[in-house]
Amino acid sequence: MSNHLLKYLLILFMATAAAPTQAQQQPLKREFRAVWIATVANIDWPGQKGLSPAVQQQEFKYILDEHQKNGMNAVIVQVRPAADALYRSKLEPWSEFLTGKQGLAMNPPYDPLQFMLDEAHKRGMEFHAWFNPYRATFDAKAEVAPNHITKRKPEWFLKYDGKLLFNPGIPEVRQYITNVVMDVVNRYDIDGVHFDDYFYPYPVANTPIPDEDTYAAYKGLFTNKNDWRRYNVDELIKGVSDSINAVKPYVKFGISPFGVWKNLADGPDGSATRAGAPSYTALYADTRKWMQVGWIDYLVPQVYWHIGNPAADYKTVVEWWAQNAFQRHLYVGLGAYKVASDPTYPEWHDPTQMPRQLQLSRTIPHVNGSVFFSSKSVMSNPNNLQDSLRSSYYKYPALLPVMDWKKNEELEPPFSLKVRQTDRGVSLHWQHDQDVRFYVVYRFEKRNPPIWDLAFWKERKWEPFQPDLNSPATIVAKVFGTNTAFIDETPLDQGKYVYVVTALDRQQNESAPSHPVTLKYKY
Structure with missing residues (x-):
């Protein structure tokens, strides 16, 4: 497929994309x-x-x-x-x-x-x-x-x-x-x-x-x-x-x-x-x-x-x-x-x-x-x-708004995240050295860039995965801080998924994410 055709398809896609409705707008991360x-x-x-x-x-x-x-x-x-x-x-x-x-x-x-x-x-x-x-x-x-x-x-x-x-x-x-x-x-x-x-x-x-x-x-x-x-x-x-x-x-x-x-x-x-x-x-x-x-x-x-x-x-x-x-x-x-x-x-x-x-x-x-x-x-x-x-x-979960006047903790990200597929679902284990109120588990579906990303397909530059934590649509669960394990029982399609975990203090200030771990999910 020629570069000109790819560019034309991209322009056509963008031109015909409808403006988001109220329900389709970016969901709130905190509320x-x-x-x-x-x-x-x-x-x-x-x-x-x-x-x-x-x-x-x-x-x-x-x-x-x-x-x-x-x-x-x-x-x-x-x-x-x-x-x-x-x-x-x-x-x-x-x-x-x-x-x-x-x-x-x-x-x-x-x-x-x-x-x-x-x-x-x-x-x-x-x-x-x-x-x-x-x-x-x-x-x-x-x-x-x-x-x-x-x-x-x-x-x-x-x-x-x-x-x-x-x-x-x-x-x-x-x-x-x-x-x-x-x-x-x-x-x-x-x-x-x-x-x-x-x-x-x-x-x-x-x-x-x-x-x-x-x-x-x-x-x-x-x-x-x-x-x-x-x-x-x-x-x-x-x-x-x-x-x-x-x-x-x-x-x-x-x-x-x-x-x-x-x-x-x-x-x-x-x-x-x-x-x-x-x-x-x-x-x-x-x-x-x-x-x-x-x-x-x-x-x-x-x-x-x-x-x-x-x-x-x-x-x-x-x-x-x-x-x-x-x-x-x-x-x-x-x-x-x-x-x-x-x-x-x-x-x-x-x-x-x-x-x-x-x-x-x-x-x-x-x-x-x-x-x-x-x-x-x-x-x-x-x-x-x-x-x-x-x-x-309330289709997607939300974290609570932060009260800036309350005492905040300096949270380190969870570490040593391990992910594996089990009969019950995807099992996650991680470690953390601080007392926290909750952990947040995120899941991302790992896909190749779209076909019109010409620079990627030309040079095949594979950048390290950078999780975008702004959308609550990727939140799987909030886990109480006494636990450092979780089983994601969501029915998944076959493919690659990336998990990260963050920590929340009592005011729900959020740490940086753990290192991402990729799972190749099979039926």
């Missing part, structure tokens, strides 16, 4: 992708109260397997729904959502948190322990254990809307909640601490918060009760942040507040929204400030509104937060529970609503990922949401 797994009222897990430990474990492993297929790289699991514990604790009783009765231990004994943590890490996922900081009872009918904190310290609590909540204005309360969080941080190898949106209670019409006596006792120099309430919540967030950073500075601290901080009517720095219970004015949570002063590492505003919502438009809210992220990570909380179920707005029955939200978030600078509420809602596949994650938006 936070998570689901909330709610245990309160058995929303997501366990499926019901009183299940045996074996069934609980089976259920949770199934949940993780499904979300691994969905492309999730983190789970946010509720471990303290109402001053109780889904883990072994000397401070608070076992949760009723596990055994059916608060304080009743597992039989046979096991530690759900340790189990969930281990299973998440096996699948290459971060585990963020979700605490509800102030809720003490879930409903007015709650039966608490004799050693529940509401029995031991009744003076610490407010009764509002039939429920008990910790009184944020009492300094001892703040210290107690911090102690509960730090008990988990110190004893478990979690990746993050997570608070939800319940600070001061969501307001009930004509029902003031009964904290007059607390204000009189602890107001200090404050003359405005609302400012004092915000100070109380600030002190808790700062105290937890400082405590985590003093012990395990690599553990992330994130909060998921109500989606709107302030409406524009509340001040010129608010968003162009008319939401009913903004964090700043209704819940006394200055969530924007916590990002600004660096007390938290990430924020997940619950943007549970559709695109075009008249009171709080999705695009308006996300863009406002992106402009107020202050170099911290911003992940968008998505209302998967509304898809195909919200009777108020037909927009939630539009199968393109959630995909358009995902697409829109990816076009807005400073948005680093998404979190779905909740696990069960995604797994039920409303309007084919789960299918679209698997086939398009």
